[in-house]
Amino acid sequence: MKRWMFARSLARGATRALLTFALTVVGLLLITFLIQKASPIDPVLRVVGDHASPEAYHAVYVEMGMDRPLYVQFGRYLGKVSRGDLGVSTSTGRPVVEDLAQYFPATVELATVAIVLGVLFGVPLGMWAAQRHNGKVDQYVRVLSLVGYSVPIFWMGLMGLLLFYAKLKLVAGPGRIDDIWKYTLQSSTNFMLIDTLRDRNWEAMRNALSHLILPALLLAYMSMAYIARMTRAFVLEELGKEYVLFARVKGATETRLLWLHVLPNIAAPLVTVISLSYATLLEGAVLTESVFSWPGIGLYVTNALFTADVTAVLGGTLLIGFCFVALNAVSDQFGYWLDPRVR
Amino acid sequence: MTTLRTWLNDEAPASAWQARCGSYYRGLDRALRSPMTLFGIAAVLLMILVAIVAPWLAGIDPNVQDFTCRLSPPSSAHWLGTDQLGRDLWSRLIYGTRPTLLIVLLVAWLSAPMGLVVGICAGYFGGWINTVFMRVTDIFMALPRLVLALMFVAVMGPGIINAVIAITVTAWPPYARLARTETLAIRNSDFLHAARVAGIPTWRILVGQVLPLCLPSTVIRVTLDMAGVILTAAGLGFLGLGAQPPLAEWGAMVSTGRLYIFDQWWVAAVPGAAILFGSLAFNLLGDGLRDVLDPKHA
Numbered sequence: 163m164k165r166w167m168f169a170r171s172l173a174r175g176a177t178r179a180l181l182t183f184a185l186t187v188v189g190l191l192l193i194t195f196l197i198q199k200a201s202p203i204d205p206v207l208r209v210v211g212d213h214a215s216p217e218a219y220h221a222v223y224v225e226m227g228m229d230r231p232l233y234v235q236f237g238r239y240l241g242k243v244s245r246g247d248l249g250v251s252t253s254t255g256r257p258v259v260e261d262l263a264q265y266f267p268a269t270v271e272l273a274t275v276a277i278v279l280g281v282l283f284g285v286p287l288g289m290w291a292a293q294r295h296n297g298k299v300d301q302y303v304r305v306l307s308l309v310g311y312s313v314p315i316f317w318m319g320l321m322g323l324l325l326f327y328a329k330l331k332l333v334a335g336p337g338r339i340d341d342i343w344k345y346t347l348q349s350s351t352n353f354m355l356i357d358t359l360r361d362r363n364w365e366a367m368r369n370a371l372s373h374l375i376l377p378a379l380l381l382a383y384m385s386m387a388y389i390a391r392m393t394r395a396f397v398l399e400e401l402g403k404e405y406v407l408f409a410r411v412k413g414a415t416e417t418r419l420l421w422l423h424v425l426p427n428i429a430a431p432l433v434t435v436i437s438l439s440y441a442t443l444l445e446g447a448v449l450t451e452s453v454f455s456w457p458g459i460g461l462y463v464t465n466a467l468f469t470a471d472v473t474a475v476l477g478g479t480l481l482i483g484f485c486f487v488a489l490n491a492v493s494d495q496f497g498y499w500l501d502p503r504v505r
Numbered sequence: 506m507t508t509l510r511t512w513l514n515d516e517a518p519a520s521a522w523q524a525r526c527g528s529y530y531r532g533l534d535r536a537l538r539s540p541m542t543l544f545g546i547a548a549v550l551l552m553i554l555v556a557i558v559a560p561w562l563a564g565i566d567p568n569v570q571d572f573t574c575r576l577s578p579p580s581s582a583h584w585l586g587t588d589q590l591g592r593d594l595w596s597r598l599i600y601g602t603r604p605t606l607l608i609v610l611l612v613a614w615l616s617a618p619m620g621l622v623v624g625i626c627a628g629y630f631g632g633w634i635n636t637v638f639m640r641v642t643d644i645f646m647a648l649p650r651l652v653l654a655l656m657f658v659a660v661m662g663p664g665i666i667n668a669v670i671a672i673t674v675t676a677w678p679p680y681a682r683l684a685r686t687e688t689l690a691i692r693n694s695d696f697l698h699a700a701r702v703a704g705i706p707t708w709r710i711l712v713g714q715v716l717p718l719c720l721p722s723t724v725i726r727v728t729l730d731m732a733g734v735i736l737t738a739a740g741l742g743f744l745g746l747g748a749q750p751p752l753a754e755w756g757a758m759v760s761t762g763r764l765y766i767f768d769q770w771w772v773a774a775v776p777g778a779a780i781l782f783g784s785l786a787f788n789l790l791g792d793g794l795r796d797v798l799d800p801k802h803a
Contacts, residue, residue: 182643189644194656201660308541312785314736316743317759317777320766328767445649449740453763463652464744467659479649479656486649 175498183491188240190483194476195239199232203472208252248480249473253466258477261462266481267352268338269451269458273443275378280385281436287386288393289420295398303390310387315380315446319453322376334372336455343369377454381446385439392435396428430501437493441486532797542796545789552783556602563596567753576769586771588761594775597753601776604754605783608669608738608747609731615673617727620680625715627681628688639685646678651737658746668747672737676730680723687719729791732784739780755780 206223207214214222227235242249248258291303326332334340338354343366347357354374358367397420400406409423451460459478466474514531518524536542555562571591579586585594627638654671661667691697700710741747742756750757755776762773 186644186647197660312788314739314780324770445652475659479652482652483649487647490647
């Protein structure tokens with residue numbers, strides 16, 4: 163294919179993907195908007211209080227635009243969100259966007275470390291299992307991943323804390339970093355590993371790592387289970403093809419065959435799988451963070467839940483949902499770019 | 506018995522019916538040889554059985570409080586110990602099968618028909634119905650499950666029914682896609698043309714001819730998904746948004762046990778192990794069913 167044709171097809175694909183992405187985000191906003199509308203909590207009452215006169219109630223009712231048709235209200239909602247205005251949290255008294263900016267890095271840090279570990283272990287394990295199809299290794303990997311996606315993460319977190327923190331004293335307990343370090347760090351990206359690195363504060367970094375390692379390993383196990391299983395399935399499908407036979411006939415070693423011949427061919431679906439499990443990690447944060455008192459977006463949302471802070475819950479949901487949708491779209495695009503066959 | 510087996514394993518089946526029975530039989534035979542599938546079937550049956558005979562198995566009422574022996578370790582009186590209100594954990598574990606299976610059943614009953622209706626209509630009618638339905642399905646498919654469920658329950662109020670609705674909202678899209686693919690495959694086949702020419706009303710074609718052919722793949726997918734539903738429901742219970750106290754629900758039980766995790770660890774460990782067991786059971790059963798009904802993945 164000529165280069166300009168390739169560029170054109172890429173551009174066309176990107177436009178399509180962008181449109182789909184925009185549509186999905188609007189869908190997400192519509193669903194959250196409708197759930198909010200169906201809520202038994204009256205937003206006007208929240209503003210005016212229980213004892214407001216009917217006139218005051220009505221004034222606020224009109225001011226909030228509640229008398230307008232639903233689609234007008236939705237349009238206003240869209241406009242507000244697109245300007246980055248997610249409202250003010252009733253529990254922290256700050257704009258939700260500011261809160262999210264403070265809490266989100268903790269979640270991203272945890273999920274990123276977990277997905278890196280998950281890929282590093284998951285892909286080779288899946289390949290190994292496929293190579294020994296129906297052998298001992300295959301069985302072990304199968305059981306390992308079965309347990310991985312059957313286990314309730316919050317329970318595994320509790321058991322991990324019990325064993326490695328309380329009994330064996332190998333890792334630090336809940337939280338991101340000990341309080342001594344919390345207020346002494348100079349940098350403020352809210353990514354603990356980056357902050358401590360920029361401060362050259364090695365002791366604080368060690369402390370942050372010992373807090374991070376347990377939740378990160380547990381999440382890594384969950385994503386490893388999924389990645390290993392999918393890798394195995396992809397590789398098995400490829401191993402039956404003729405180019406594999408040809409490479410074997412020409413005397414390629416098994417390692418070379420797997421990493422140089424098979425891997426490029428399964429790269430596109432693998433990227434999708436990895437980004438999907440990254441998205442799941444961001445979402446699963448709600449449960450893990452609650453167990454480990456990890457001050458991320460999951461903890462923020464669950465805390466907001468119990469103070470009936472609907473604006474904060476909505477903001478958190480939208481952010482996680484947005485990342486979810488964006489990751490899906492990006493991985494589609496990436497797969498398209500990696501694999502000439504789907505162009 | 507021998508004749509039946511010969512009929513099933515006939516090299517040249519006389520009818521499509523015989524061929525299909527034969528292929529299911531061989532699939533079942535293969536699946537039953539796998540110890541994992543056997544375990545899955547046995548475990549799901551065991552859970553159902555336990556849920557039915559719970560009052561006889563438990564012995565003690567799951568909600569009876571006895572403050573004289575709160576947080577006691579496993580003993581002959583309380584096989585798995587007691588929780589912070591002195592309630593018997595064994596009894597609560599047994600009764601906990603009920604809300605779990607109830608949620609699983611309700612989600613399956615709500616989401617599978619929903620997905621089937623959307624998918625079959627999209628596949629059969631094609632055109633703009635297909636475009637609109639599949640766009641909507643894709644949007645729902647791209648949404649985060651747990652977080653949406655969380656938000657729904659947070660806004661509408663906690664409880665089992667709201668948890669079920671919340672999970673259903675995000676559970677149906679895969680079934681719609683599956684049903685659409687199956688419908689597309691048979692849409693232009695002769696028997697459907699014949700049915701149309703014979704003047705059978707469209708809704709009867711859809712229910713009588715198309716639906717049965719979409720069911721097997723949907724059933725497998727539903728079974729596999731039930732493991733995830735158990736985990737989501739338990740997660741909601743753990744956050745205090747699913748089943749409400751004093752109902753014995755495994756996720757909520759882990760959540761109360763969390764306060765005593767370092768000293769009385771069994772309070773949280775026992776119900777969590779039950780969640781793992783339940784979700785593992787459905788995963789294994791789903792895997793096995795897929796081997797039987799869908800030889801492509803075997």
